Amino acid sequence: MHPQVFFIVVHMTITMSLAIAGNLFMIFVIWRGNKAIRRRVSPVQLLLLHTCAADLLFAVCSLGTEILLLFHYPHFIGPGWLCKLVRYAQMVPLYASPFLLVAISADRYQAICRPLAHFRRSRYRIPTYLAMFAWGLALLCSLPQAFIWRKEETFPKVEQCVTFYRRDNQIFKSIYVIVFNTIAWLLPSTMAGLFYYFVCKAVWMSHNSKPTLDLTTTKLNVCDNVETQSYVEKLRHKSSGIRRQTSEFDRKRIQTVRLTLTIIACNFFLWAPFCMVNILQANAPNLLNPSVMAYVVVLGNLNSCVNPWIYIFFNRSHVQRAFCGAPKSGKNHSQIANTTQVSPIFFTSELLQRGASPRRLFSFSPRSTTYSSCSRMAINGHSEVVTESFIQKDSGTTMNGSTTTTRNSTELPSSIVRVFTERRKSNKHSLGLVRARSICATHDEKQALLSRKVCNES
16 A cells, blocks of 8 residues: 555544544433433534534544545445445535534524514424525535546446546636535535624624613702611512623623634634645645645544534533533522523523413512513504503502412612503504602612602603
8 A cells, every 4th residue: 555545544543532522422412411400402502513513414424435445546446336436425415514614604694683483483493494494415426526536447447436528628628626625625615604793793782782780870850768778678689690691691692602613713724725725736736746735635624523522612511411400409590590580581581591481471470469460562663562560568568458378588768660662653542651669770880879859742
């Protein structure tokens, strides 16, 4: 065996072994880690599992079959249809892997830049459609391989699996190589870069535009009642749990963006030398040294090995959870349960993440002595939520005269709190006067405000 061919065989064997072991380990970490905490696979993890399948196909169908062909070189053992099938199977994962990376970037764009449209649909519908489209497009783009390759006798008693253009039609070879590198590398990298440009822009703007509120500088006249001020302090203390949950959600979202962006960047830079050298070799075969081409092929094949280790690096806690199981403390569940009594808005965001239906969202009410009714009005395409909370003192008397038992640990102030949201005039009818004896602004970090300011608007 020629030394250069031997080097390529050894490299392909090592790369195939690392790719199979790494991707199987990544599948195990995702499956076992989610099973430990009894959670379904997330949409990003679903697309990453498809990427693992594409890398496994590349290791088995592309590298494995190429190793067998090099062992029997220059002879091809098998019928003519097997030559076409092998070359077709080798090309499918080369298209599927970059197409799935574009699907991941498109899913992140849909989830971060268009969250409302993302929540109106099922969490798994869009990722499933994107994965199916990527695989279908890869199968379609690989079809020319079945017509280009064929088995023929190149030398006396020597049959090889070769292309029909070989040396007598270099123009067709150059066109085919340029089209392949454009579809499999340049276009997916450009599309993924555009998607992540908008994603990073949205994350940056969201991070810099978070409203901050200082109670000492607010223009609202906060009630001087000692009981009201005590209630405000209790709300401020409990809202810290909501802020922690929100910051944790933002941290996980940014971590997911970094993970997928790193995978796509590695795919671009590892494939860039291979694609450029491939184009140069197709147009000027004598320009490059064969040793340079061999090392570039080594660099391009490493793309199927790095994705699992990137995921493991960004999700070390998942690896620990896969081997050690879920932590026994229920701190996270208790925090979410406590915040539902303080902020229905935060609980609504949690339901949105779980894919709850709009009917369930608007029928939610916390377990307390408050009587809360939420109604949704949609006129002329504008949907608004009007929430009225009629809160009595701890006597347990509701608006309809019935009595209930107080279960909240926090006593409510004696003042009646009402929150109204006014919508615009519609169908030439005015909504009338909007009056409130107290204003309590509740939204994320603005939750701890209580006012006795009287607003009369006509």
